[in-house]
Amino acid sequence: MTITISSGKSPRSYVDFPWLRWHEGFKLESRRHVDIDYWDQFLVLAEDGTSAQVYYPLDEYPELVFEFSKLTRVEDVLKFANKFGFIGFEYRHSGDASGESVSDWLLESAKIKETLEIWFATENKDRSFLRKVVRWDEQVVWAVNHQKIKVPIAWRGPGSVVFEKWKQGDLIAPARFYIQEQVNAGLSGTFSIRLSTTSSGEMAQHLSPVDLLSALWLQISQILTGQKKIRPCDVCGRQMDISENRSHKRVHDACSLRRRMAKYRKSLGSG
Numbered sequence: 001m002t003i004t005i006s007s008g009k010s011p012r013s014y015v016d017f018p019w020l021r022w023h024e025g026f027k028l029e030s031r032r033h034v035d036i037d038y039w040d041q042f043l044v045l046a047e048d049g050t051s052a053q054v055y056y057p058l059d060e061y062p063e064l065v066f067e068f069s070k071l072t073r074v075e076d077v078l079k080f081a082n083k084f085g086f087i088g089f090e091y092r093h094s095g096d097a098s099g100e101s102v103s104d105w106l107l108e109s110a111k112i113k114e115t116l117e118i119w120f121a122t123e124n125k126d127r128s129f130l131r132k133v134v135r136w137d138e139q140v141v142w143a144v145n146h147q148k149i150k151v152p153i154a155w156r157g158p159g160s161v162v163f164e165k166w167k168q169g170d171l172i173a174p175a176r177f178y179i180q181e182q183v184n185a186g187l188s189g190t191f192s193i194r195l196s197t198t199s200s201g202e203m204a205q206h207l208s209p210v211d212l213l214s215a216l217w218l219q220i221s222q223i224l225t226g227q228k229k230i231r232p233c234d235v236c237g238r239q240m241d242i243s244e245n246r247s248h249k250r251v252h253d254a255c256s257l258r259r260r261m262a263k264y265r266k267s268l269g270s271g
């Protein structure tokens, strides 16, 4: 396996998270899934051994989590893997054969999609959406998750730190609490402390995700806390990262170019 460093960008802070990808390097294989005792498709590296490339997902793809949240089919998973590599299950499931389960991927994608959708709904005070997610009864507040399963998120009495604080029937605070706990689960145990050398030659300590999946949950956590600023593109509607003095930005560069080209072609056509 040959490893090359991409783009030569200098990594910084916990954006300093290198990951491997293999361009068009994956194929699907049917195999029994050890956890669910069920036949599943697995992403495995194709034997012909395309070379691996190191890249910096958090730095190079600030909106990657939105792309991941859109995976719904086997083909989507294969396409994403061919562009960005494994997400990390291969390393988490020790003892398992090589490869990553497509079901595991789709479950994570659904969780991430749910978290982002609920977050946008709380930001937009979309109560009709939130009523489908948050259910109150006398003693318990429930969340209806992405699999339509009711899970308790808070209850009256000892052991509950939030129930008494919420106004009966409130949708926003329980919804936020639910996604906060989802993000905490996504981030739990998936970071390590690393040292890196700064440009002035000193050593600096920082947190680094252990795999691409934890990096994706980190992107969500940055969105929820406002560290990462996002807004939808005026042209294509997909979310854009507008952190770092890019708050004036209203459209993707590529979308802006496409729009100008379309106007230009139209002017030729009508002229």
Ligand SMILES: [Zn+2]
Binding pocket: 233, 234, 235, 236, 237, 238, 251, 252, 255
């Ligand atoms: Zn766009």
